[in-house]
Amino acid sequence: MINYLYQEQNWQSQLSDLITDPAELLDLLQLSQDEFLEGAKLAAEQFKLRVPRAFVGKMKAGDPFDPLLLQVLPHHLETEDHEGFVTDPLGEEQANQQPGVLHKYKSRFLLTLTGACAVHCRYCFRRHFPYQENLPKNEDWLNIQQYIQSQPDINEVILSGGDPLTLNNRKIKLWIERLESLPQLKFLRIHSRVPIVIPNRVDEELISILKNSRLRVILVVHSNHALELDDFTCHQLSKLVKAQITVLNQAVLLKGVNDSADVLVKLSSRLFDAGVMPYYLHVLDKVKGAHHFDRLPQDIDEIYKEVLANLPGYLVPKLVREIAGEKNKTPLFGVSTF
Numbered sequence: 001m002i003n004y005l006y007q008e009q010n011w012q013s014q015l016s017d018l019i020t021d022p023a024e025l026l027d028l029l030q031l032s033q034d035e036f037l038e039g040a041k042l043a044a045e046q047f048k049l050r051v052p053r054a055f056v057g058k059m060k061a062g063d064p065f066d067p068l069l070l071q072v073l074p075h076h077l078e079t080e081d082h083e084g085f086v087t088d089p090l091g092e093e094q095a096n097q098q099p100g101v102l103h104k105y106k107s108r109f110l111l112t113l114t115g116a117c118a119v120h121c122r123y124c125f126r127r128h129f130p131y132q133e134n135l136p137k138n139e140d141w142l143n144i145q146q147y148i149q150s151q152p153d154i155n156e157v158i159l160s161g162g163d164p165l166t167l168n169n170r171k172i173k174l175w176i177e178r179l180e181s182l183p184q185l186k187f188l189r190i191h192s193r194v195p196i197v198i199p200n201r202v203d204e205e206l207i208s209i210l211k212n213s214r215l216r217v218i219l220v221v222h223s224n225h226a227l228e229l230d231d232f233t234c235h236q237l238s239k240l241v242k243a244q245i246t247v248l249n250q251a252v253l254l255k256g257v258n259d260s261a262d263v264l265v266k267l268s269s270r271l272f273d274a275g276v277m278p279y280y281l282h283v284l285d286k287v288k289g290a291h292h293f294d295r296l297p298q299d300i301d302e303i304y305k306e307v308l309a310n311l312p313g314y315l316v317p318k319l320v321r322e323i324a325g326e327k328n329k330t331p332l333f334g335v336s337t338f
């Protein structure tokens, strides 16, 4: 492990000091530039490298197959075209009615406040999505409010991204207050990977904002491997849990990263150590550039069966796929449903 003492740096300075140069990342991890740099640069032209030092600190130096590294290091395989792997696999461009708004699911409404993420995950289905063109400004709040009011079924707003926790506490608080003013809303969900990649983001002020909201807050973090959950990260997550915030995890099944029952079982156990409940295990969205993370349905089925056999039911994440145009995530049981 590389020790950066990231625990002592505030999250904003960590966020403004991300690693974006593949050569620096390879250097830090003592990996061969000759072998990896050219491919990394090529792939980074399509989707930039972006990773916090705190996350790199959880990687093992000298290991090109480190499961955390594989999620963030651009790879030349991303530049290959593969049949069925497209730029907008979920058809979100169509569903996008107005700035920042995505309403596909009956009671839940997705609000994108920023296109920025603290980390660029190579398999992300949003790697080609033009968020920058479609973010709500303060003036857009009136329209968003009217939209929510015109849809009485909506009782939950999901802040998604980009990553909403890259915003500062003042902005988070402002948007939460706006949402709180709508009586029909009961739940506020936040989808974020920041607590995993910059655990210091979970600061006292954020905890207090979430804890004191009228809305019931559910934070869904995104961790794919137990090695992402070192003691400090778990400590930060458990602070949220102690503040009565429901913390769930979603993971993506990724070839080379967590495509074995053993790794997935360890992930669930480690999450539970921190008081976090496994929620979803997504199969990969078929996004252009992510083909090398894909596994065959029958392999996934086998892995998942073994996970089921080795964990208590409450620690088994639901295996799901997102299908364009469907009204909810589709659970997968057995190969036939793939």
Ligand SMILES: *Cc1c(COP(=O)(O)O)cnc(C)c1O
Pocket: 102, 103, 104, 105, 108, 109, 110, 158, 322, 328, 329
């Ligand atoms: C996944 C998703 C949700 C939330 O779905 P849950 O099954 O409630 O977690 C809401 N809106 C969109 C567009 C989504 O992709």
Ligand code: SF4
Pocket: 117, 118, 119, 120, 121, 124, 125, 126, 161, 162, 163, 193, 222
């Ligand atoms: S943090 Fe989430 S939205 Fe951002 S790149 Fe990773 S998977 Fe995609």
